Amino acid sequence: MLHYVEKGQGPAIVFVHAFPLDHSMWEPQAAFFSDRYHVIMPDILGFAGSEQVLPWTIQQMGDELLALLDRLRVQRCTLVGLSIGGYISLPFAAKHPERIDKLVLAHTRARADNETEREGRSQMVAALQQSGIEILPDRMLPRLLGPKASQELRERLRHTILKASPNAAIFAVTAMRNRTDATPLLSQLSCPTLVIAGEGDAILKVEDCRQMAAAIPNSQCVVISNAGHLSNLEEPEQFNRALENFL
Numbered sequence: 608m609l610h611y612v613e614k615g616q617g618p619a620i621v622f623v624h625a626f627p628l629d630h631s632m633w634e635p636q637a638a639f640f641s642d643r644y645h646v647i648m649p650d651i652l653g654f655a656g657s658e659q660v661l662p663w664t665i666q667q668m669g670d671e672l673l674a675l676l677d678r679l680r681v682q683r684c685t686l687v688g689l690s691i692g693g694y695i696s697l698p699f700a701a702k703h704p705e706r707i708d709k710l711v712l713a714h715t716r717a718r719a720d721n722e723t724e725r726e727g728r729s730q731m732v733a734a735l736q737q738s739g740i741e742i743l744p745d746r747m748l749p750r751l752l753g754p755k756a757s758q759e760l761r762e763r764l765r766h767t768i769l770k771a772s773p774n775a776a777i778f779a780v781t782a783m784r785n786r787t788d789a790t791p792l793l794s795q796l797s798c799p800t801l802v803i804a805g806e807g808d809a810i811l812k813v814e815d816c817r818q819m820a821a822a823i824p825n826s827q828c829v830v831i832s833n834a835g836h837l838s839n840l841e842e843p844e845q846f847n848r849a850l851e852n853f854l
C-alpha cells in the first residue's frame with residue numbers, strides 16, 4: 608500500500624516523484640497549488656513510508672496508484688510524473704484514461720532502456736548490493752542537478768537519498784531496467800498533455816522530449832531554462848508557471 612502526503616482541497620493533482628527521492632521533492636508545488644487544488648504526493652514503492660519487501664514492476668506500481676486513487680475516492684486527477692514518475696504515469700494514463708483529466712510528463716521518456724543503459728543499471732544494483740546506499744548521492748546528484756543548483760539544494764537531496772534503504776533503490780533500478788517500451792502508447796493518449804524538459808538535463812535531452820511531445824496528439828512542450836533534471840526544485844517558479852498555464 609502506498610504512503611502519501613496530501614494538502615489542500617479542490618481538483619486533484621497527483622505528483623509522482625523521481626528516483627531516488629520521495630514525496631518531499633514536491634514541496635514547492637504543494638506550497639504553490641494547495642490553496643486551490645487537492646495536492647496528492649505518493650511515495651513510490653520502497654521509498655519513505657511506502658515499505659516494500661519484494662521486487663516490483665512499473666505495472667505493479669501503476670496498480671498501486673490506482674488503488675490509492677480509489678482509497679482517496681479520487682475519480683479523476685491531473686497526473687504529474689517526473690522521470691521514473693513519468694515511466695509510471697505514461698502507461699497508467701494510457702490504461703486508465705477515465706481517471707485522467709490532464710497529464711504532465713516531466714524529464715521522462717517513453718522508450719525502454721537500451722543495452723548500455725541496462726548495463727549501467729546492473730552495475731548500479733551490484734554497487735548497491737556491495738556497498739549500500741552511501742554510494743548513491745555521489746552517483747546521482749551530478750545527473751539530477753544542473754551546474755547552477757545551489758549547495759543547499761544539493762545537501763538537502765543528499766539527505767533525502769541517504770534515507771532510502773538499499774533494497775528500495777535496488778528494486779527501483781531493477782523496475783526501470785525491466786520496463787517495456789511505452790512508445791506505442793503515446794499516440795493513444797487522449798488527454799491534454801504537457802511535456803516538460805530541462806535546458807541542462809543530463810539524463811534527458813531537450814530534443815528527445817520535443818520528439819515525445821510530437822508523438823502525443825494533444826500536447827505541448829515547455830523547456831525550463833537554467834535547470835537540469837529536477838526543474839521543479841531548481842526553477843520552481845518557472846515549473847509552477849508552466850503547470851499553472853497548462854491547468
Ligand code: MLT
Pocket residue numbers: 624625626627689690691692783810836
Ligand atoms: C529518475 O530521475 O527518476 C531516474 O534517474 C531516471 C532514470 O534513471 O532513468
